[in-house]
Amino acid sequence: MQFTAKQISEIVNGSIEGNGDVVVSRVEKIEEATEGGLTFLANPKYENYLYTTGASVVIVNNDLEIEAAINATLIRVKNAYTAITLLLDQYNNIRFHKTGIEEPSFIHPTAKIGNDVYIGAFSYIGAEVVLGDNVSVYPQVYIGDNVQIGNGAILFPGVKIYHDCVLGEQVTIHSGAVIGSDGFGFAPQEDGTYRKISQIGNVVIEDQVEIGANTTIDRATMGHTIVRKGVKLDNLIQLAHNVEVGENSVIAAQTGISGSTKVGKQVILGGQVGAVGHITIADGTQVQAQSGINRSIEDPGLKWAGTPASQFQTQMRAQVVLQRLPDLERRIDQLEKILKEFKEEKNK
The missing domain is CATH 2.160.10.10 (Hexapeptide repeat proteins)
Known part of the structure; x- marks a missing residue:
């Protein structure tokens, strides 16, 4: 199955930056995408891949600011994650449709x-x-x-x-x-x-x-x-x-x-x-x-x-105390030793 960037933008109600006639035939991860691939960027942790990806089309959020040259065609949408979800649904509907x-x-x-x-x-x-x-x-x-x-x-x-x-x-x-x-x-x-x-x-x-x-x-x-x-x-x-x-x-x-x-x-x-x-x-x-x-x-x-x-907060506090138990046990042992020595000294 092949789609142009223009066709994809119409499905996700997005705006195109670049070549609207470029064709894609598969969906790939942004860090692994190659020519002919469609990908998306929703997580800022992956933003650096936007400038190195081999994908032909990338779906991005409207508010994304471009900091360097990009080879891929961009499709800007309100929410890139929602848009790719919609596309995957469409893909599955076509792929698995049987009668x-x-x-x-x-x-x-x-x-x-x-x-x-x-x-x-x-x-x-x-x-x-x-x-x-x-x-x-x-x-x-x-x-x-x-x-x-x-x-x-x-x-x-x-x-x-x-x-x-x-x-x-x-x-x-x-x-x-x-x-x-x-x-x-x-x-x-x-x-x-x-x-x-x-x-x-x-x-x-x-x-x-x-x-x-x-x-x-x-x-x-x-x-x-x-x-x-x-x-x-x-x-x-x-x-x-x-x-x-x-x-x-x-x-x-x-x-x-x-x-x-x-x-x-x-x-x-x-x-x-x-x-x-x-x-x-x-x-x-x-x-x-x-x-x-x-x-x-x-x-x-x-x-x-x-x-x-x-x-949750109560449980987290309990976990903090639990992690301190070995140290508390050591300190108690030290106090008991000091107390024992004090009693022995007192009884002399």
């Missing part, structure tokens, strides 16, 4: 398939499934009975959607993710064994959610496990039964959230965060990586860290 049904695949006669749908080979579409328009189902995807999937959803290879789950529009689920597997529910018996509790709820994923590879979201025991609109989940995340994640929250890899916990809106959880069950996490909360949340966080907009989690 049609590949064989072999199984589609139950009662399934309802929308317009311009792609279904890859070895996929399974169960009874009463509803696929909206422009849905992409890549090879080896399993979609169980009564699943509903909204317009523009993308299920990458190997995704498994269990029965009765509901996915909204523009949902993206990456390879190996499992949606709607049984929650971890077992009732202890008098003889020491455990009896499985049937999980009869489902998972509801609202619009514009993205779910990373090998993430698992358990179905509710009763009712719904809910991932609200705009949530972004990294790879290798576990959401247990009846969890609810609020709108536009972001959760990093290897985080686990136990059953029935409610995560508020615009929450940020770093990697390997753990949360116990049956608690609430307030809107706008930010939690540092590897923290453990063992109680509800009720005040919105605060930063937390550590295990058990405490407010």
Whole structure:
């Protein structure tokens, strides 16, 4: 695929400085770009590469001041990072756009398939499934009975959607993710064994959610496990039964959230965060990586860290004290020695 600088400027609503007819065919990092490449500059740390890059076109912020000669054509925009994100979206839409049904695949006669749908080979579409328009189902995807999937959803290879789950529009689920597997529910018996509790709820994923590879979201025991609109989940995340994640929250890899916990809106959880069950996490909360949340966080907009989690500034002060412990121990030993010598001298 080839685009001119003029065509790119029209897409990102930018202004051109240089040759508008120059052609690019790929997107590259600014420090590695070569002729025919498109790149961008958003981070001032990389500004020196602007004067040495081999890229043919560079997207920059409107307020960037040029300090030396530049060989590349510039496209000035309000926000270079947002502009390149838009271009990458366009690129992916063109690159991954497929339609049609590949064989072999199984589609139950009662399934309802929308317009311009792609279904890859070895996929399974169960009874009463509803696929909206422009849905992409890549090879080896399993979609169980009564699943509903909204317009523009993308299920990458190997995704498994269990029965009765509901996915909204523009949902993206990456390879190996499992949606709607049984929650971890077992009732202890008098003889020491455990009896499985049937999980009869489902998972509801609202619009514009993205779910990373090998993430698992358990179905509710009763009712719904809910991932609200705009949530972004990294790879290798576990959401247990009846969890609810609020709108536009972001959760990093290897985080686990136990059953029935409610995560508020615009929450940020770093990697390997753990949360116990049956608690609430307030809107706008930010939690540092590897923290453990063992109680509800009720005040919105605060930063937390550590295990058990405490407010960020408190945790940082505790870390400072912790680093001083060896010195404090040495000083205490010295004081005890002085005190012992003082007592011995006094008793003479």
